[in-house]
Amino acid sequence: MGIVDHKLNEKIQEFEEELKKTKYNKRTQGAVGLLKAKIARLKGEKTAKSSKKVHAQGWSVRKSGDATAVLVGFPSVGKSTLINKITAAESRVGHYEFTTLEVIPGSLEYENVKIQIFDVPGLIEGASKGRGKGREVLGAVGVADLVILLIDATKPQQLEAIQNELYEARIRINKKKPDVRITKKSTGGINISSVKLTKTTKPIIIDVLRELKFNNADVIFREDIDVDELIDVIEDNRKYLNGLIVVNKIDLVSKEKLEEIKKKIKPDVLISAEKSVGLEELKKKIFDKLDLVRIYCKEISKPADLRVPLVLKGQATLRDACLKLHKEFITKFRFARIWGKSVKFDGQKILNLKHELKDGDIVEFHLN
Numbered sequence: 001m002g003i004v005d006h007k008l009n010e011k012i013q014e015f016e017e018e019l020k021k022t023k024y025n026k027r028t029q030g031a032v033g034l035l036k037a038k039i040a041r042l043k044g045e046k047t048a049k050s051s052k053k054v055h056a057q058g059w060s061v062r063k064s065g066d067a068t069a070v071l072v073g074f075p076s077v078g079k080s081t082l083i084n085k086i087t088a089a090e091s092r093v094g095h096y097e098f099t100t101l102e103v104i105p106g107s108l109e110y111e112n113v114k115i116q117i118f119d120v121p122g123l124i125e126g127a128s129k130g131r132g133k134g135r136e137v138l139g140a141v142g143v144a145d146l147v148i149l150l151i152d153a154t155k156p157q158q159l160e161a162i163q164n165e166l167y168e169a170r171i172r173i174n175k176k177k178p179d180v181r182i183t184k185k186s187t188g189g190i191n192i193s194s195v196k197l198t199k200t201t202k203p204i205i206i207d208v209l210r211e212l213k214f215n216n217a218d219v220i221f222r223e224d225i226d227v228d229e230l231i232d233v234i235e236d237n238r239k240y241l242n243g244l245i246v247v248n249k250i251d252l253v254s255k256e257k258l259e260e261i262k263k264k265i266k267p268d269v270l271i272s273a274e275k276s277v278g279l280e281e282l283k284k285k286i287f288d289k290l291d292l293v294r295i296y297c298k299e300i301s302k303p304a305d306l307r308v309p310l311v312l313k314g315q316a317t318l319r320d321a322c323l324k325l326h327k328e329f330i331t332k333f334r335f336a337r338i339w340g341k342s343v344k345f346d347g348q349k350i351l352n353l354k355h356e357l358k359d360g361d362i363v364e365f366h367l368n
């Protein structure tokens, strides 16, 4: 570590300690906001310095299939046991920690969709600062569409620790990107137009923007956000990913303990990978949470093959479908006839490529 890195780290630590000591209330919220902005700025400087290094150490992870999920959890929570059960992967399982040392991909076929699943080494506290294989694991998490947070039923406190590491690694789980637009300008100061703000104030926003080198900007808040979310928007390098909270090894705890866990961390699914309990429910939840749109293409006056969907993600349009099929489809597109939930009646003619498709739609393309 160079001398500059060292100084940066010291400064960051100093501010973080001050932040911890400061009680949050109306009177201190301005100081808290500014401290958070300062920490964000210093961390940004640090990353800019080390990003080259990190890149060279990263694994190359090849994505395949229709969507990718990654299993994240502390060492020995049963990630490899689980991937071996729900995919054809053969990842080593051990009773000791750090059995898995690289990314092991597996493939889960569900409802005619191919879901790639990554088994990765265990994450530990400090991972976001590079401890263990932290940076590499978090890098693999960043390319996934879904993060499966695997927690050991005998150690439910693991959830908070993992969420912290992901947060520090700029990954936001089950959150939408805030609807705030910042446009940088060369002069004119800071102009804010906004809905009613209840979690912060305009003077604080201005302080934070200035600290992060936005001295002239138009800022439009279309939703009520707090200072942390504001910093996320300003820095514009956060990843917003879907997440599932899964508790494993439920065979090791009593019914009462399990009820306690349910109340405390509100998991999406409870499983025992080793005893094959809850695995079908888990597969369904993975599929649902990926929010995929399956489209079935048909040729004119022929039925569609309902076994082979074209799989799109999230809010997919006809344009997205064209792009996935062949780039020429965009220029040659005349209209489509659609059967399914996205249209009012069967075989409706759609001319607009921006038309949003729904899961299960059957699409007949008419091209030039």
Ligand SMILES: Nc1nc2c(ncn2[C@@H]2O[C@H](COP(=O)(O)OP(=O)(O)OP(=O)(O)O)[C@@H](O)[C@H]2O)c(=O)[nH]1
Binding pocket: 073, 074, 075, 076, 077, 078, 079, 080, 081, 082, 092, 093, 094, 095, 096, 097, 098, 099, 100, 101, 120, 121, 122, 123, 248, 249, 250, 251, 252, 271, 272, 273, 274, 275
């Ligand atoms: N009782 C019980 N043991 C389990 C369960 N799932 C996994 N194990 C055991 O937990 C230990 C660790 O399992 P692994 O699958 O290697 O864990 P991992 O998360 O891949 O660990 P690392 O690769 O080291 O991060 C093994 O001894 C497994 O047999 C479960 O559902 N119940």
Ligand SMILES: [Mg+2]
Binding pocket: 079, 080, 081, 091, 092, 093, 099, 100, 119, 120, 121
């Ligand atoms: Mg493993």
